[in-house]
Amino acid sequence: MSHTRVHNMNVSLDGFAAGEEVTLDHPIGGAEALFGGFDGRWIGGTDLDIGPMGFKDALSTLWGQRIGAEIMGRRKFGPQSGEWPDDGWQGWWGDEPPFATPTFVLTHYPREQIDFANGTSFRFIDATPAEALELARKAADGLDVRIGGGPSTVRQFLEADLIDFMHLVIVPVVLGRGVSLWAGLEHLQDRFTIESVSFPNGTVHQFWNRKRD
Amino acid sequence: MSHTRVHNMNVSLDGFAAGEEVTLDHPIGGAEALFGGFDGRWIGGTDLDIGPMGFKDALSTLWGQRIGAEIMGRRKFGPQSGEWPDDGWQGWWGDEPPFATPTFVLTHYPREQIDFANGTSFRFIDATPAEALELARKAADGLDVRIGGGPSTVRQFLEADLIDFMHLVIVPVVLGRGVSLWAGLEHLQDRFTIESVSFPNGTVHQFWNRKRD
Numbered sequence: 100m101s102h103t104r105v106h107n108m109n110v111s112l113d114g115f116a117a118g119e120e121v122t123l124d125h126p127i128g129g130a131e132a133l134f135g136g137f138d139g140r141w142i143g144g145t146d147l148d149i150g151p152m153g154f155k156d157a158l159s160t161l162w163g164q165r166i167g168a169e170i171m172g173r174r175k176f177g178p179q180s181g182e183w184p185d186d187g188w189q190g191w192w193g194d195e196p197p198f199a200t201p202t203f204v205l206t207h208y209p210r211e212q213i214d215f216a217n218g219t220s221f222r223f224i225d226a227t228p229a230e231a232l233e234l235a236r237k238a239a240d241g242l243d244v245r246i247g248g249g250p251s252t253v254r255q256f257l258e259a260d261l262i263d264f265m266h267l268v269i270v271p272v273v274l275g276r277g278v279s280l281w282a283g284l285e286h287l288q289d290r291f292t293i294e295s296v297s298f299p300n301g302t303v304h305q306f307w308n309r310k311r312d
Numbered sequence: 313m314s315h316t317r318v319h320n321m322n323v324s325l326d327g328f329a330a331g332e333e334v335t336l337d338h339p340i341g342g343a344e345a346l347f348g349g350f351d352g353r354w355i356g357g358t359d360l361d362i363g364p365m366g367f368k369d370a371l372s373t374l375w376g377q378r379i380g381a382e383i384m385g386r387r388k389f390g391p392q393s394g395e396w397p398d399d400g401w402q403g404w405w406g407d408e409p410p411f412a413t414p415t416f417v418l419t420h421y422p423r424e425q426i427d428f429a430n431g432t433s434f435r436f437i438d439a440t441p442a443e444a445l446e447l448a449r450k451a452a453d454g455l456d457v458r459i460g461g462g463p464s465t466v467r468q469f470l471e472a473d474l475i476d477f478m479h480l481v482i483v484p485v486v487l488g489r490g491v492s493l494w495a496g497l498e499h500l501q502d503r504f505t506i507e508s509v510s511f512p513n514g515t516v517h518q519f520w521n522r523k524r525d
Contacts, residue, residue, distance in 0.1 A: 100360075100361050102360040102361075104360070144377045144378055145374050145377035145378050145456075146378060147313075147315040147317070147456065147476055147477055147521075148313050148315075150524075151477075151505060151519075151521030151524070152477060152519060152521060153507050153519060153521075154371075154507060154509055154517075154519060157370070157371055157374055157519070158367075158370055160373070160374065160377060161358050161370055161373065164357045164358035164373060165357055165358050165359060243358075243360065263360055264360060264364075264365060292364060294366050294367060296367055296509055296511070298509070304367075306364075306365060306366060306367060306370070308360075308364030308365060308366075311363075311364070
C-alpha cells in the first residue's frame with residue numbers, strides 16, 4: 100500500500116515553518132533560524148563519509164526511503180508567481196535535484212514538464228490535493244508519496260486528511276511572522292498518535308502517525 | 313570509503329548482550345528480556361504497511377542502508393559447536409535470510425559456501441577480525457560492512473579498533489549472566505563520541521561514532 104509522508108518539517112515555537120517573502124536571494128524567506136540544525140546531506144541515506152552520524156541525521160535518512168514521488172508547492176520550486184517568466188528557471192537545485200522521482204509542482208499555471216538525467220521530473224499541475232495525490236500515487240508505482248512542502252502545501256493536505264506520517268522538528272526559535280503550518284487545523288492532534296523525543300539543544304522531534312481503524 | 317558498523321545491539325544494565333547457552337530451542341540463550349522492544353521488521357527500511365513508525369523503528373531502518381556485507385560469529389549462525397554435523401543446517405532464517413549480501417561467518421571449521429536466491433551467501437572463514445574485514449570490504453564493493461554480532465564478535469572488533477559506528481540500545485533489565493559486550497574494553501569510550509537519547513520506557517539509545525583525526 101502507498102502512504103503519504105512528510106519529512107524534516109521544521110516548525111518554530113509560534114508555528115511558522117517558512118518565511119513570508121521568498122526571493123531569489125532569500126530562498127527561505129527570512130526563516131533561516133529554523134534550519135540552522137538541519138543537515139540535508141543525510142536525506143540520501145546513511146553515509147559515514149559525510150562525518151559522524153547523529154540521531155537527527157539518522158532521522159533525516161528516512162526522507163528518501165521507499166518514496167516513489169513527491170508533491171511540492173510552487174513556492175518550493177521557485178520564487179516566481181503568476182505567469183511563468185521566460186527565464187529558464189529549472190528549480191533551486193541545479194542539474195541534480197535530490198528528488199530522483201516524478202515530482203509534482205502545484206501551480207495554477209501549468210507548463211511543460213522538465214526532466215533530469217537522475218530521474219527527477221518536474222510535472223506542473225493545477226489540481227486539488229486529492230487529485231494531485233492520485234496522480235502522484237500512480238507515478239510512485241506502489242511506493243510512498245512525499246509531500247515536500249512548503250508549509251501551506253502540507254497544511255492543505257492535512258486539511259484534506261491525506262497525510263499518514265509526519266516527522267516534525269519543533270525548533271526553539273520565535274519567528275514572529277512567516278507561513279503557519281497550523282492555521283485552520285484545530286484539533287489536528289486528535290487524528291494522530293504523536294511520539295516526541297527532545298534533544299539537549301532544545302529541539303523536539305515528533306513523529307505523527309495517523310490513527311488507523 | 314567503506315565503514316564498519318554495528319546496529320541494534322541491545323545491552324543489559326549489567327553489560328550482557330546475549331545469553332550464555334544458545335540452543336535450537338533457545339536461540340537467544342536466556343536473554344529474551346533484552347529483545348522485547350525490538351521489532352526486526354523495520355530493518356528492511358521505512359515501511360508504513362507494517363504499522364505506525366516510531367523512533368526506535370526509524371533507527372532500525374539504518375541496519376541495511378549502504379551495507380554491502382556482514383560479518384557474524386558462528387553462534388549467530390547456529391547453535392552447533394566444533395565440527396559441523398551433517399544436519400543440513402542453513403542458519404536460523406529459512407529460505408530468505410534478511411542479509412541479502414555476502415555474509416561471512418567466523419568459525420574455526422570452514423565449510424562450503426551456502427547461497428540463497430535473495431543475494432545472501434554465507435561464507436565460512438577462519439580469520440582474525442582484520443583479515444575478515446579485508447575480505448568483507450572487498451565483497452562489499454565500496455559499501456559499508458556490518459558487524460552483525462553476537463557480542464563476543466563485536467567485542468573482538470572493538471578490541472582491534474575496527475568499528476566506526478555503533479547503535480546500542482541500553483535496556484533496563486538486569487540479566488545476571490550472559491555474554492558481556494564490555495569485558496576487556498576498559499576506556500573504550502575514549503575512542504568515541506557518544507550521543508544518547510532516552511525514551512519513556514527506560515531504554516537509552518546510543519550512537520557511538522569513532523573519533524576522527
